[in-house]
Amino acid sequence: MGDNILGAIDETIHAKARLGIMSLLTVHGECDFVFLRKELELTEGNLGNHIRVLEEAGYILVTKTFAGKRPKTTCTSTKLGMEMFQQYIEGLEKIIRMAQTGKKS
Amino acid sequence: MGDNILGAIDETIHAKARLGIMSLLTVHGECDFVFLRKELELTEGNLGNHIRVLEEAGYILVTKTFAGKRPKTTCTSTKLGMEMFQQYIEGLEKIIRMAQTGKKS
Known part of the structure; x- marks a missing residue:
């Protein structure tokens, strides 16, 4: 699917779990x-699988540290990830507007 | 995933192609x-696969007719499909608001 209504829907973000991860990182900045x-x-x-997909796409940065003796994995969005998420959200908004007004814009 | 930010994201609609089908049916009423x-x-x-998923969920109605001698398949949303799509859109709007304001609402 190319230049159609779904063109801005990035599959890397669209998977439900990854949409959740990107949303939480956008809200909280850093999440473990x-x-x-x-x-x-x-x-x-x-x-773990979804985090790997986002990390390999360069959308998030994964850091492994220790909290006392326990390993701790934290994630943050990269600049690219933030930009791609913003584009994705704009794509969704376009679909929502279209569905609500009955027009392609 | 249950009562979390993704709770309203119906997987039957969320798949990119099915989101496209439901959007187009909402805009055009009937699509072949x-x-x-x-x-x-x-x-x-x-x-065909995506249409089958939506049909089996009861979200769309598929009608096979003829245009002259050519078979013609048309789809429309059912009442359930329209309601579920509306709920889905409201779920997306919630995520968008959260991502933009940094709050869960």
Whole structure:
């Protein structure tokens, strides 16, 4: 799908879990793995897979540190990720407007 | 994922192609298969699969008629489909608001 109403819908972000991750990172700036897992009600493996997709696309930065002796994984959006998320949101808004007014804009 | 920010994101509609189909049906009321295929730039098989998912969920009604000697497949939203699409759009709006204002509402 190219230059159509869905053109701005980036599949890297659109998957429900990744939309959740990007939304939470936009709101909170930085989120750790445990917070994301609880907030999105995902299994560890599932969250890990989605984080990897976003990391490989360059949309998020994953940092592994320690909280005391416990490993802690935190995620933040990159500049590219923030831009792509903004574009994605604008694409959604266009679809919503179209669906509500019955016009392609 | 249950009662979280993604709770209102119905996977039956969320898949990019199905979001396109539901949007076009909302705008145009009734769409034939060829129009949907061209508008969404999908292959026949791919569009057929997505239409089947929506039909099986009871979100759209698929009617097979003839235009002269050529078979013609048309789709319309059902009442359920319209309601679910409206709920989906409201869920998206909530996520957009959250992402833009930094608050869960």
